[in-house]
Amino acid sequence: xxxxxxxxxxxxxxxxxxxxxxxxxxxxxxxxxxxxxxxxxxxxxxxxxxxxxxxxxxxxxxxxxxxxxxxxxxxxxxxxxxxxxxxxxxxxxxxxxxxxxxxxxxxxxxxxxxxxxxxxxxxxxxxxxxxxxxxxxxxxxxxxxxxxxxxxxxxxxxxxxxxxxxxxxxxxxxxxxxxxxxxxxxxxxxxx
Numbered sequence: 001x002x003x004x005x006x007x008x009x010x011x012x013x014x015x016x017x018x019x020x021x022x023x024x025x026x027x028x029x030x031x032x033x034x035x036x037x038x039x040x041x042x043x044x045x046x047x048x049x050x051x052x053x054x055x056x057x058x059x060x061x062x063x064x065x066x067x068x069x070x071x072x073x074x075x076x077x078x079x080x081x082x083x084x085x086x087x088x089x090x091x092x093x094x095x096x097x098x099x100x101x102x103x104x105x106x107x108x109x110x111x112x113x114x115x116x117x118x119x120x121x122x123x124x125x126x127x128x129x130x131x132x133x134x135x136x137x138x139x140x141x142x143x144x145x146x147x148x149x150x151x152x153x154x155x156x157x158x159x160x161x162x163x164x165x166x167x168x169x170x171x172x173x174x175x176x177x178x179x180x181x182x183x184x185x186x187x188x189x190x191x192x
Contacts, residue, residue, distance in 0.1 A: 023063075023139075024162050027056075046125035053131035054114050060135070061107035068100035075099035076147035089148065097145040106138050123181045126174065133170035136163040 006012060034052060038045040067073040071087040075097030083095035114127055140163035143156075151158040 022159075023060075024159065024166070027166075044124055046128065049128035050118070050124060050126070053128040054111065054118065057107050057111040057114055057131055057135065061104050061111060064100045064104035064107065068104070073100060073103075073146060073148050075145050078145075096147070099142055099145050102145075103138070103142055106142075107135070110134060110138075123177065125177050129170045129174040129177065133167050133174060136167035136170065139163045140167065 030052070031049070034048055035045050037043075038048055064073075068086070071089045071091065074086060074088040075083075077083075077094045078097050079095065080097065082098065084098045084101075085093050086096040086098060086100075087093045088096075110131065114131055117127055117130060140160045143160040143163065146157070153161055
């Protein structure tokens with residue numbers, strides 16, 4: 001999402017320590033790697049994805065604390081009573097929407113919610129798809145309050161568009177899997 005920077009530094013685009021790949025790229029690469037691993041080991045992708053979703057949610061809660069410490073992914077300057085004196089990536093302190101705090105708190109709550117959902121023994125894939133839909137939607141909505149530099153497509157940040165696409169794909173996958181579960185559980189009529 002920072003093409004101006006990475007087009008001149010293409011080697012950094014894939015270096016995780018240099019900020020390359022980003023959350024969404026890492027997520028998509030992780031899903032692909034998990035699918036390949038599951039196929040190679042003849043394991044259920046959905047069971048593995050459910051387990052990964054729980055770890056991803058708490059990982060993102062901690063990651064947003066790291067963003068706060070670094071001043072990365074900072075919020076817009078605001079006169080809102082909730083605004084806090086926070087630095088941006090350049091160390092400039094101003095009253096900002098505490099996006100990093102909001103994201104960290106959201107993902108901590110999502111972690112707890114996914115743990116509770118897992119205790120109900122849902123069908124395979126539900127935890128992952130719930131994670132992906134809610135996390136992506138939350139990221140898209142909180143993107144309206146971010147002020148860090150990124151690409152825009154009209155009034156929306158490109159990362160918001162990716163998040164909305166992921167949320168829609170996850171919601172569609174959830175609806176499809178739920179329909180499949182209902183169809184499998186439905187008793188069949190006996191021919192007389």
